[in-house]
Amino acid sequence: MPVPPPATAPAPPAPLLSPLTGLPSEPGARVFAVKIDNTARARPWDGVEFADVVYVEPVEGGLTRLLAVFASQLPGSVGPVRSARETDIGVLGAYGRPALVFSGAAPPVLDQLVAAPLVPAVPRGFPAAFRRDDRRPAPVNVYVDLADLRGRVPEAGPVQDVGLRFGPAPDGGAPAPERTVRMGSTAVTVTWSAPDGAWTIATGGEIAVAGPDRRPVRADTVVVQRVGVVESSVRDSAGSASPIALTVGAGDAEVLRDGRSFPARWSRPAAGDPTRLTAPDGREVPLHPGRTWVLLVT
Template structure:
């Protein structure tokens, strides 16, 4: 689209921006990624990284390049991120934190991805060892990790994605995890801002029509900006997935029990895209199955092409 042209109507502008994203990737030799609906390098491996989401751990590094970001409940009513990369790999990502039981179930739909994390509780070691993923920690891929001397532990561990994938070996390429991408569905409710709560944690979302993104606001504050600067971090689509939780066998140093987010079965959901919200239901019979998201008409709800954030929100 020529730079000299300007579209005044905001809804039309959003459509043009999204069309430009798809067109801009055309001809790059890739096919639409099942993770974003945008063309990406064929056969690129999937790397997931567990990232801190506490005030001390922000701003994030590399999260802006993720195809999919899961926001997961952890102990104490707080959250952590599971950032999934394939289309683009940042030079660095972090702060890297420890794995949780929920990660294993979420990633089972991806085949055999690589998972980078700082470590895990002893109770989770057997589950991780038996999971269909390639675990990467400082103990197994030390050269891929570094400590930032300007930060205090535990939020000073960062990883090099290229080195991680080299250490992982044969990580799976993207496959169908259930997302469907397409034109803006009819209906829905106009929404420009939304706050989502996870226990004591809050994630704010603000629709930016110019960028065609839901800007992510950790703690309900200002939009998140990468540690390296640049554009605010945002998602073309946000899936608010209401899940049941149950206590896991893992406790933190203070003795708080880590919840396990149950991402199999079914539940209520909302799809946020293009400044609108659509009621939905999600279903996933087994961990290796895709997550299907349908509207009241039982038809798949189309996501907007681009990065997706999935909020695993406790339903009770």
């Protein structure tokens, strides 16, 4: 009697990959975007090194702020948390219904945030998830526990495709060991570290670090996205108007990965659409799997 062949074990299912990093991800991960100060007195940051995607946005006075997007990891301390801007609404339109964590906003901006497809999360609404660090001066002393906040904001939407594509580096590109771009009065410099296989980030000549051990904040890919800007009707206490970076439309871009620079175009037809990055030949430009920083350069 013939012996039946041994049963073949079924192949394990392919790991779920995050559309924000291209790396394995837990199913059901939800999106939390945190507005973070980017002035010298606000650094070092907490938690920024764990963000999946970080946008550097222009704000009034030639300064910048971060919009750090978390889904893969939700740190217990992120900040310092600062106020939201109209640019945040446009950027987050591609993320479905994320939670936006911020410390406050001007009344006209707050009205827009409440009407936008996102979940506002401020200290007044979730006091148990926020803390003040007495070692820091106000207003750069507010921090959020995203792990705690997750259980308090069940409406926060899951990760979805925002247009990022990941894979091996394309052919070509030019060596780019360092790149400096001006964002208002701020110079942002990214430097390739071959031993680390990632980019370090410096603002105004100061290398960005985070956490109690002051580890350098690194990015696997940096996208320089050149955008238009309009002036908001909202002004700060000094009378300066806040710029609104226009992330719907199309424009030039540069993808920095693996120590090389790749020219690209970005396009996003509508606020709810993903942002596509394409090479001169029309093919999408893949990013290095991992953490991405996007510089919204006006």
